[in-house]
Amino acid sequence: MITDAFFARDACAVARELVGAVVRRRVGDLWLSARIVEAEAYYRDEKGSHSWLGRTPSREPMFAPAGTLYLYWSQGGDSLNVSVGEPGDAVLIKAAVPVVDAVSGPESLEAMHALNPRRDGGRRPDHRLCSGQGLLCRALDLRIADWNGRRFDAHSFFFESSPGAPVVQARRIGIPADRDAKLPYRFVHADFARSATKNPITARSLTEGPDWWRLATGVRPMPSHGLPS
DNA sequence: CCAAAGATGCGCT
């Protein structure tokens, strides 16, 4: 289980290292599991961050000690964040892929499909089951009312580190143009780009360019802000 | 009221 000390660091470092980590969530008798394939860092003093929108009761977990869950509603569904670093910083868990292993068997995967069917009732392909921040919360039955402001808990919901994933860094997406929209604080698992949010990586056929670049794994520390050197 | 760190369906290639 990833500990509080892991979260109490620079938001970009945390976001980057969460790519590849596994989310474990117990629902009834089953553990539902997903591997994080996309995460974004947000800092208190940049306009893309919810912190910048103002400190309100529902956003209070953004300012709580690192490792506190912050769930908010966006168009289409609930979204999962973790407070990190300095008060007001957070990491948004943007996409994942389901995991079937010794902890979560095929019946867990079926439970996730049952929790997150297509709107017409049909079944999603596995690689699209959690391919968005709202879809992930649905597939894991994570709701604002239950989890906003709470902390990780080895009994029912935690992250499990899985270092060494090949990570690419890219510009954030989905942010209004006048609010620091293009900051490069998005981190994507290079092997699962097709399960990430619609983004320049998949659009450019995995050719490096101005919008994204590959990072060395586990070697170079991330600067707090700005591009890697 | 309405913008929002989205999701979906549709037409197209």
Next chain:
DNA sequence: GCGCATCTTTGGG
């Protein structure tokens, strides 16, 4: 697979 219009629901002014 992709781009785009449309639909969605909530917190906050």
